[in-house]
Amino acid sequence: MSEFKKKPVPGAPTKALTGNKRPMKGSVQLAPVPAVLVSCADGERADLVTVGWTGIVCTHPPMTYISLRPERYSYDIIKKTGEFVINMLPSTLVKELDLCGMKSGRDIDKFETCGFTPIPATQVAAPLLKEAPLCLECKVKHVIPLGSHDMFLAEILSVDADEALFNTEGRLCMEKAGLFAYAHGAYYPLGKPLGLFGFSTKKKKKRK
Numbered sequence: 001m002s003e004f005k006k007k008p009v010p011g012a013p014t015k016a017l018t019g020n021k022r023p024m025k026g027s028v029q030l031a032p033v034p035a036v037l038v039s040c041a042d043g044e045r046a047d048l049v050t051v052g053w054t055g056i057v058c059t060h061p062p063m064t065y066i067s068l069r070p071e072r073y074s075y076d077i078i079k080k081t082g083e084f085v086i087n088m089l090p091s092t093l094v095k096e097l098d099l100c101g102m103k104s105g106r107d108i109d110k111f112e113t114c115g116f117t118p119i120p121a122t123q124v125a126a127p128l129l130k131e132a133p134l135c136l137e138c139k140v141k142h143v144i145p146l147g148s149h150d151m152f153l154a155e156i157l158s159v160d161a162d163e164a165l166f167n168t169e170g171r172l173c174m175e176k177a178g179l180f181a182y183a184h185g186a187y188y189p190l191g192k193p194l195g196l197f198g199f200s201t202k203k204k205k206k207r208k
């Protein structure tokens, strides 16, 4: 296999890479990731902040995280209350999600600007968004300073899903939520399912 010799990328590892890969310096290139709208409130202030650095870290108990820069207006509210709600939005509201990631709650009321309707949650004081098909009510368990961002590790106390997402058997149909993902600075709608969990090992039914 020939040595990979292409335009050097500044800051990239100096060791030669073999094969078909171009080395770049370490960065946040995991994709796709979710882009969600996090709501928070402390009685006096309420805010919405767009978050890409989020995910699931444990099944039992159900745990998630959001990573926030301390300079965010929402940061102080979440640090103080130890609570937040992760609102997942449909593709039709991607512009509103982007706007909430461009403007600070210090300067505008994002609920009003975007026309979002806050509704009370069951486990936390932070509101749910009526317009979000799925909302996760979260209680912060640990705050971990990492560098540019602090990670809020939190337990998911409740999942609040729109009635419209359930089929007649009571199964939650995620495809009805019309969600989107974020990859390398762009938003993409979720396409059709490629397969179901475990489909690669499922035995085909014999024809009679």
Ligand SMILES: Cc1cc2nc3c(=O)[nH]c(=O)nc-3n(C[C@H](O)[C@H](O)[C@H](O)COP(=O)(O)O)c2cc1C
Residues within 6 Å of the ligand: 035, 047, 048, 049, 050, 051, 052, 053, 054, 067, 068, 069, 071, 072, 073, 074, 075, 097, 098, 100, 101, 102, 103, 104, 105, 106, 149, 182
């Ligand atoms: C797609 C997208 C993802 C973002 N992800 C994060 C994130 O994970 N953490 C963070 O601190 N800021 C993130 N931001 C930036 C904040 O949402 C933005 O600075 C926002 O204006 C902060 O609002 P606030 O001051 O009202 O808290 C993201 C912005 C966008 C558009």
